[in-house]
Amino acid sequence: MSFFRLAKYLFTYVIFAITLFSCSSRNTPAPVSNIVLGERNQDSIRTSQYLVKKGETLYSIAWRANSDVRKIARINKISSPYRIYPGQKIFLVESKVKKTAEVSKHKVSHKNSTKSSTANKKNGSKNTLASTKKQAYGENVSTRKSYQNSTLASEKFSQKISRWQWPVKGKVVEYFSNSAQGNKGIDITGRRGTKIKASTTGKVVYAGNALRGYGKLIIIKHNDDYLSAYAHNDRILVKEQQIINIGDVIATMGDTDANKVMLHFEIRFRGKSVNPLKYLPKK
Numbered sequence: 384m385s386f387f388r389l390a391k392y393l394f395t396y397v398i399f400a401i402t403l404f405s406c407s408s409r410n411t412p413a414p415v416s417n418i419v420l421g422e423r424n425q426d427s428i429r430t431s432q433y434l435v436k437k438g439e440t441l442y443s444i445a446w447r448a449n450s451d452v453r454k455i456a457r458i459n460k461i462s463s464p465y466r467i468y469p470g471q472k473i474f475l476v477e478s479k480v481k482k483t484a485e486v487s488k489h490k491v492s493h494k495n496s497t498k499s500s501t502a503n504k505k506n507g508s509k510n511t512l513a514s515t516k517k518q519a520y521g522e523n524v525s526t527r528k529s530y531q532n533s534t535l536a537s538e539k540f541s542q543k544i545s546r547w548q549w550p551v552k553g554k555v556v557e558y559f560s561n562s563a564q565g566n567k568g569i570d571i572t573g574r575r576g577t578k579i580k581a582s583t584t585g586k587v588v589y590a591g592n593a594l595r596g597y598g599k600l601i602i603i604k605h606n607d608d609y610l611s612a613y614a615h616n617d618r619i620l621v622k623e624q625q626i627i628n629i630g631d632v633i634a635t636m637g638d639t640d641a642n643k644v645m646l647h648f649e650i651r652f653r654g655k656s657v658n659p660l661k662y663l664p665k666k
Contacts, residue, residue: 419641420566422596431476440623441465441473442588442602446612448475451654453607464624542606547662548629550582550613551636551646559658567656568612568649575617575644577636581627582611582648582663590623597647598639603627614647615639 428448435444441461445452456465458474467473550571557570581603588610589602597614601621604610617637627633638644650659 419596420564422640423567423594426595426597428475431474431478433473433475435467435469435471435473436593437469438591438593439467439469440589441467442604442610443591443594444473444475445654446589446602446610446651447594449654449656450475454654542608544583544605544609544662546629547582547664548580549663549666550611550648551577551579553577553646556645559656559660568647569659570645570647572643572645573636575635575637578632579613579616579634579636579646581629581631581633582650583629585609585611585627587621587623587625587627587633590619590621592639596640598641599634599637601633603633608653610651612647612649612651614649615641615645617644 426447428444433444433448441455442452442465444467445455448455452465455473455475456462458477461467551573553571553573555569556572557566559569560566583605585603585605587601588604589600592599594600597612599614599616599619601613601616601619602610603612613634615637616634616639618635619633620635621627621631621633636644636646641647648659650657650662
């Protein structure tokens, strides 16, 4: 083989190798941890209405909508313990049309009431009118004001948690971020099967795997203000509506919907994500 032919073969081989390397570099997938985080964020609900799916609770829907479950329950007139069913339409924001209709209805009702009062005066039914006014503006209004005041009071003052504890021992590999697409909790690595413990006392309001990007997930309600979540579990050891004490074992560590064995831990205050490290004791 001549020198020039050998040089030609070598040159062709080098060009082929560079091209192959370049193509493989461009097609390299994003890190799996970013994909998991992306799935969590994409699974958020950003619409004004939502149809309930099998296995969901009002708490899991509120979690995905990044909203307070009490607000959603109030909008939909759902009383505690917030039972819902598949196919049910849930409104996530108050409708302006609904508000306008209620105002119009109130005006019509008030107008009819005024006409009725005028007619009663003309007919000389003063006692009946006085009785009606007492019923309409006395006991009912007082009860309504009392309810509104108690509701405002409960929303104004925070129900503090006396003590939090770490759900598991391990290394924190991902920290909380306030950015729109950031991590809404912390990720702690460990061995498969490691016991996951409740960070504080509460009630299990969700236990399942219906939330994409969270794997097998547990959500615990601690009071009207605080919730905590434990994701990517290998096994869930509690059931919904179960009362949990601080330190109780609720799951074992796993890698469901994750690229490695770890616990994704979140704390939410009135539906909004907060940095768990501000609540957990310093190591």
